[in-house]
Amino acid sequence: xxxxxxxxxxxxxxxxxxxxxxxxxxxxxxxxxxxxxxxxxxxxxxxxxxxxxxxxxxxxxxxxxxxxxxxxxxxxxxxxxxxxxxxxxxxxxxxxxxxxxxxxxxxxxxxxxxxxxxxxxxxxxxxxxxxxxxxxxxxxxxxxxxxxxxxxxxxxxxxxxxxxxxxxxxxxxxxxxxxxxxxxxxxxxxxxxxxxxxxxxxxxxxxxxxxxxxxxxxxxxxxxxxxxxxxxxxxxxxxxxxxxxxxxxxxxxxxxxxxxxxxxxxxxxxxxxxxxxxxxxxxxxxxxxxxxxxxxxxxxxxxxxxxxxxxxxxxxxxxxxxxxxxxxxxxxxxxxxxxxxxxxxxxxxxxxxxxxxxxxxxxxxxxxxxxxxxxxxxx
Amino acid sequence: xxxxxxxxxxxxxxxxxxxxxxxxxxxxxxxxxxxxxxxxxxxxxxxxxxxxxxxxxxxxxxxxxxxxxxxxxxxxxxxxxxxxxxxxxxxxxxxxxxxxxxxxxxxxxxxxxxxxxxxxxxxxxxxxxxxxxxxxxxxxxxxxxxxxxxxxxxxxxxxxxx
Numbered sequence: 001x002x003x004x005x006x007x008x009x010x011x012x013x014x015x016x017x018x019x020x021x022x023x024x025x026x027x028x029x030x031x032x033x034x035x036x037x038x039x040x041x042x043x044x045x046x047x048x049x050x051x052x053x054x055x056x057x058x059x060x061x062x063x064x065x066x067x068x069x070x071x072x073x074x075x076x077x078x079x080x081x082x083x084x085x086x087x088x089x090x091x092x093x094x095x096x097x098x099x100x101x102x103x104x105x106x107x108x109x110x111x112x113x114x115x116x117x118x119x120x121x122x123x124x125x126x127x128x129x130x131x132x133x134x135x136x137x138x139x140x141x142x143x144x145x146x147x148x149x150x151x152x153x154x155x156x157x158x159x160x161x162x163x164x165x166x167x168x169x170x171x172x173x174x175x176x177x178x179x180x181x182x183x184x185x186x187x188x189x190x191x192x193x194x195x196x197x198x199x200x201x202x203x204x205x206x207x208x209x210x211x212x213x214x215x216x217x218x219x220x221x222x223x224x225x226x227x228x229x230x231x232x233x234x235x236x237x238x239x240x241x242x243x244x245x246x247x248x249x250x251x252x253x254x255x256x257x258x259x260x261x262x263x264x265x266x267x268x269x270x271x272x273x274x275x276x277x278x279x280x281x282x283x284x285x286x287x288x289x290x291x292x293x294x295x296x297x298x299x300x301x302x303x304x305x306x307x308x309x310x311x312x313x314x315x316x317x318x319x320x321x322x323x324x325x326x327x328x329x330x331x332x333x334x335x336x337x338x339x340x341x342x343x344x345x346x347x348x349x350x351x352x353x354x355x356x357x358x359x360x361x362x363x364x365x366x367x368x369x370x371x372x373x374x375x376x377x378x379x
Numbered sequence: 380x381x382x383x384x385x386x387x388x389x390x391x392x393x394x395x396x397x398x399x400x401x402x403x404x405x406x407x408x409x410x411x412x413x414x415x416x417x418x419x420x421x422x423x424x425x426x427x428x429x430x431x432x433x434x435x436x437x438x439x440x441x442x443x444x445x446x447x448x449x450x451x452x453x454x455x456x457x458x459x460x461x462x463x464x465x466x467x468x469x470x471x472x473x474x475x476x477x478x479x480x481x482x483x484x485x486x487x488x489x490x491x492x493x494x495x496x497x498x499x500x501x502x503x504x505x506x507x508x509x510x511x512x513x514x515x516x517x518x519x520x521x522x523x524x525x526x527x528x529x530x531x532x533x534x535x536x537x538x539x540x541x
Contacts, residue, residue, distance in 0.1 A: 019539040032539035121541050170541075292389065292404035299403040339539055362393070366400070 006129065013121055014345035018329065022339040029368040031356045032339040034170065036234040036315070040271065041282040044233060047274035048267045056266060062258045063250075064091025064242065065269050071276040072242055079202060080215045081225065087247040090254050091264040095200045095228035095241030097257070100126050102196045102224045102243060105252040106162055107132035114160040116147045117347030118318075120170045120198065124347075127164075135160050138349040141320065144309045145174035145349070149183045158191040165213055168201035171346045171355035172318040173294075173311020178211045185216035195223040200241070201314040203232030203283055206291045208312060214244075221246050224253075229268070231314075232283055233275045238268035290315050293358040293365055300369040301356070304376050315359040318343065322352055329354060335378075336371040382407055386415040387424070391525075394428040431524035441488050442516065443472070444495045447481040448503065449511040458482070461508050470498050481513070492516060 022028050039045070063069065069085035076083060083089050092098040099122065107113060109131035115123050116137045124134045137155040139145045147165065157163065165184070167176045176184075188195055195213055202210040214223040228241025241264075243253055257263075297317050301308040306319040321328040325342035332338050343353030358365055385405040389396055398416075402409040419425040434440035450461050458476055465485060466474050473486035485503075489495035496514065504512050520528055 013541065015539055015541050019537060022538040028538060030538040033536050034540045035536055037534065037536070288388065295406050296400065296403040341539060362404075 010125055010128065015121065015341060018333075018339060018341055018345075021330065021333055025333075025337060027337045028333070028339050029337065029360075029364050029371070030339040031358070031360060031365075031368055032341045033357050033359055035236040035359060036231060036286070037359045037361065038234040038286055040233055040235045040238065041275060041279040043278045043282075044235065044271040044275040048238070048271040051267055051270035056270060058266065060091075060263045060266050060269055062254055062263055063089065064264055065273070068269050068273050068276075069242075071273055072244075075276050076227075076244065079199075079210055079212050081212055081244060083244045084247070088244060088250050090243045090250050090257060091269060092228075092241045092243060092257065093261055093264050094239040095198065095226050095230065096122060097261060097264075098224075098226040098228070098241045098243040098253075099123065099196065099198060100129070101253040101256050102226065102245075102249075103127055103130040103132065104256050105249060106194055106196070106224070108161075111161040112159060113162045113164060114152065114155070114157040114193070115164045115347075116151070116166070118145070118169075118171055118343055118350030118353070119164075119166045119346055121346060123164045123166075123198075132162070136348050138347075139172075139174070140349060141309070141353075145169060145172040145318070146176050146180050147184055148180070149187045152184070152187050157187070157193070160191075160193055163188060163193045163195045164198065165195055166198040168199075168205060168210070168311075168313025170201065170314055171316050171341065171343065171350065172353075173314045173316040174309075174318075175205055175208065175312035176211060177208070178216075181211055181213045181216055185213055185219050188213075188222065189218050193222070195219065196226065197223055198226045200226065200228055201231050202227060204287060204290060204315060205313040206287070206294060206311075210313070224249050229272050229275060232286075233272070233279060234286065235268065235271065235275070238265070238271060240264055240268040240272050290358065293360075293362060296362070297356060297358045297365055297369065300373070304369075304373040306354075306372075306376065315357055317356045317358060318353050319356060320352055321354050325350070325352055325354055332372065332375050336375045338368045338371050338375075340372075382411055383415045383419055383424075386412055387419060390416075390425065390428075431526050433520065433523075433528045435520065439490075442491055442495060443520075444487045444489070444499075444517060445515045446485040446487055446499060446503070447511075447513040447515075448483040448485055448509055449481045450483070450508040451510050452508065456508055461506070464506065465503065468498070468502060470495070470502075481511075487514075 069089040073083050073085045103126045107130040111132045112135050113127045113132045114135045114137050116139050127134050137151050197213050214220050214225050224245035229235040298308050301319040308317050308319040325344050329340050329342040341355040343350030389401050398409050398412050401412045470487050472488040475484045477484045487495050
């Protein structure tokens with residue numbers, strides 16, 4: 001069948017190759033997984049089951065159930081974010097849909113969208129599908145992969161129309177403080193950039209609270225915040241995310257959403273209501289466990305001589321392996337059966353690094369880091 | 380969180396963690412971890428370290444029973460004294476004073492059902508303060524010590540994902 005140019009030219013994700021290599025073996029310990037190793041809290045799962053038993057299988061309102069949006073609004077007060085449930089919140093099929101809708105609602109053909117890299121791999125293709133062009137803004141290891149005004153200026157982001165911001169960051173685990181965000185916010189105001197802030201890892205920060213660019217002066221009206229239940233509540237497969245933003249942006253996103261998705265899946269909306277009502281303690285326990293693993297992993301990498309900055313969020317460490325990260329990751333998989341993702345997969349500035357997910361059990365992390373240490377020793 | 384609490388959280392999950400790994404996980408230095416453990420033991424916060432065992436999977440394994448015990452106290456004898464006497468039996472694995480219809484909940488570990496019932500009828504029931512016992516043999520254990528007893532690895536996540 002003849003395919004559209006758009007589909008034909010869309011590149012295969014660099015993750016794919018490592019997925020295939022890792023899947024080909026059955027003795028692999030994988031530190032390559034971008035999702036929690038926990039299951040969704042049991043209370044949330046039972047709410048989903050209960051909703052099915054009661055026959056709650058119809059569509060919901062396009063924007064999502066009102067009870068869910070009210071709870072999302074209340075939940076976000078912890079980040080000093082304040083959004084109206086009726087007009088400023090849209091429930092989506094995973095945060096991925098929210099990102100896609102934001103691009104489609106905010107990007108005109110030919111628009112330039114600044115994206116800091118290394119970062120999550122879906123923004124570039126999403127921008128392309130919306131007709132925009134990506135402008136890459138490399139972040140630097142010496143800044144612990146925080147975005148700076150200097151990097152934005154150096155990359156020519158003043159000419160951009162939109163900025164995508166992903167902190168806590170996948171793949172680096174980097175977070176940004178209010179002070180650092182203030183600098184980026186000032187740049188956005190000065191250069192009239194709007195922002196899509198993917199804050200899916202907001203609940204997973206260690207030692208400091210999540211800071212959002214949307215709370216910077218003058219930024220709420222030019223920012224769409226994306227979040228969801230996948231990472232914090234270990235609900236990746238239930239596919240439920242949401243967008244928060246000024247009414248006109250959410251309204252535009254909802255107009256696209258009502259034709260392309262109609263409504264986010266119903267069952268996870270029930271699970272999410274329960275999660276927000278009752279599962280804070282479980283999230284805290286997951287965060288505490290991630291934190292212990294994070295410290296262990298970072299200290300082990302630094303001990304074996306792979307310099308690793310202290311990641312403040314998400315569940316990734318980003319050790320420096322030097323040189324060709326792809327060759328390193330392939331050889332590590334081949335020799336020791338440990339899967340990691342080469343940093344260069346995540347774009348400019350990722351080369352010479354590895355994304356190491358610590359969303360795996362402590363026992364596996366110890367075994368995997370022992371094997372990596374043996375691999376490094378043998379090189 | 381203070382150091383002792385952080386160490387305790389790690390030990391509660393896995394009492395076999397070595398000091399260096401606890402240090403790495405908590406961000407404390409190894410000396411501080413060792414000191415915290417010493418203090419927790421000295422203060423009787425940590426009374427011991429045990430494996431969580433699924434006895435059903437051990438040949439010639441053990442049988443466990445939960446025994447409800449009612450007692451009658453008098454001026455000279457309080458719960459403490461009765462508990463002290465019950466706890467001295469090696470077959471008593473755990474002993475709790477509980478609210479509700481009975482006074483003590485006792486977990487008894489024996490070689491077999493006969494062993495446990497003999498222990499209750501010959502050692503516990505005859506105690507002057509004990510007025511009634513009800514023995515519940517544990518037929519199957521699904522979760523103990525916070526650990527679910529089930530088979531192996533059910534991680535069905537994709538091995539590499541974005």
